[in-house]
Amino acid sequence: MAIVGTETQNFSEMLAGAVERNLAVCIHVGSALLVMHSLRNRWILGIAISFHTIVDFVAPTLGYYSSLTVWQVESIVAIFAAVALVIMCVEKIFLSKAVEIKNIGCVLECG
Numbered sequence: 001m002a003i004v005g006t007e008t009q010n011f012s013e014m015l016a017g018a019v020e021r022n023l024a025v026c027i028h029v030g031s032a033l034l035v036m037h038s039l040r041n042r043w044i045l046g047i048a049i050s051f052h053t054i055v056d057f058v059a060p061t062l063g064y065y066s067s068l069t070v071w072q073v074e075s076i077v078a079i080f081a082a083v084a085l086v087i088m089c090v091e092k093i094f095l096s097k098a099v100e101i102k103n104i105g106c107v108l109e110c111g
Contacts, residue, residue, distance in 0.1 A: 016070040023074070023081040027055055030084025033091045055080045 034048035055077070063073045 013070055016074055019074055020077060023077050026081040026088075027077075027084045030087040033087055037091065051083070
C-alpha cells in the first residue's frame with residue numbers, strides 16, 4: 001500500500017496509472033501522425049481533432065461519472081490506443097510506398 005495524499009492505493013491501482021501513461025503515448029503518437037498527414041489533406045485534420053477530443057473526453061468522464069472500475073476505463077483507453085497503433089501501421093505502409101514511388105520517379109527522370 002502507498003499513501004497518496006489522504007488516500008491509500010494498492011499496487012493494482014498504481015499499476016493502472018503506469019498502463020494509462022503507456023497507452024497515452026500510443027494515442028498521442030497516432031494523433032500526431034494524423035496531424036502530420038493533415039498538412040497534405042485538410043480533411044484529415046478534422047479526424048485528428050475529433051479522435052483526440054473523443055479520447056480526452058471519454059476517458060475522464062467515464063472514470064469520474066460512471067461506476068466502472070479503473071481497469072474497465074483503462075480497457076476502453078486501450079481500444080483507443082489500438083486504433084492509434086493501426087493509424088501508425090497504416091501511416092508506415094503508405095509512407096514507405098510514397099518514398100519508393102518518389103525514388104522510382106527520380107530514377108526515371110534522372111536516368
